[in-house]
Amino acid sequence: MAKLQDKVVIITGGAGGIGSGMAKAMVKEGAIVTIVDLNEVAGKEMEKELQAFSPQSMFLQADLMDRENLGQIIxxxxxxxxxxxxxxxNAHASKQITIEETTQADLDLSFGTGFYPTFYLMQAALPYLKESKGNIINFASGAGLEGHETQAAYAAAKEAIRGLSRVAANEWGRFGINVNIISPLANSLGVQAWAKAQPEYYESVKSKIPMGRFGDVENDIGRVAVFLASEDSQYITGQTIMVDGGSIMLH
Incomplete structure (x- = not known):
């Protein structure tokens, strides 16, 4: 039997990038995946791709900044x-600007697409995850772990998500719910655009990755998400899993 046979999965930001990589990896392991995204065109295209493996999977269009309707997704x-x-x-949007330039609107964008949806979706999902003894996978970033310049709003929201995830792991472990965090370094569309725009900087960053490459969204990041969503990870919780080719080695 496939690792995620008939498991019901929600992935925010699933129409592209890392989200779509995880969705594809999961449907190939038997999951029924709902991808939640604001981008209707990309979402419907990804829905078709997922349904080739998992006919019940679907796309759900939603604005994660519409806090009142987050419970409706669940x-x-x-x-x-x-x-x-x-x-x-998985979903998160932010602007790359210095602390000095960061406005309330910039903070609201990062927390409104990243931290708050994570919090409220976890809260709304809890009764159902108690029943299934399910899994939560949240996302961190090297930007937060290392404090990358021009990433104040993004890094702050990502570290808030890590803190929330550890609290949830402690509170919800008694219900058999696992809460873990992936910190990825992936060859997403954004990274590909960056490589074209700033090839020298891109090559400089890539040269410092011990494994010498950016991760594949499906085969590298997606497969770790499959593991964390499966019975194989049932004794792992509250952990930040660095899926970054060795770029950051936690102590």
Missing amino acids: KTVVDKYGSLDVLVN
Whole structure:
């Protein structure tokens, strides 16, 4: 049997990038995946791709900054499939600017697309994850772990997500719910655009990755997400998993 056979999964930001890589890896392991995204065109295209492997999988268009309707995402999925096994909080948008230039609007964008949806979706999913003894996968970043310049709003929200995830791991372990964090370094569309725009800087960063490359969104990041969503990871919780080719080695 496939590792995620008939598990019901929600992935935010699933229409492209790392989110789509995880979605593809999971449907190939038997999961029923709902990708949540604001981009309707990309979402419908990805839905078709996922349904080739998992006909029940679907795209759900939603604005994660619309806090009042976040609970409806969970309700829609549970009403359709009858349960929820895995919640993946992947979506996040932010601007790259210095602390000095950062405005309240910049903070609101980062926390409004990253931290707050993660918090409220976890809260809304809890009753159903208690029933399934399910898994939550949240996302961190080397920007937060190392304090990358021009990433104040993004780094702050990512570290807030890490703190929240550790608290949830402590509070919800008694229910059999695992909460873990992936910190990725991936060859996403954004990284590919950056490589074209700043090839020298890109090569400089790549040269410092011990494994010598950026990760593949499906085969590298997606496969770790499959592991964290599966029974194989049932005794792992509260951990930040560095899926970055050895770029940051936690102590």
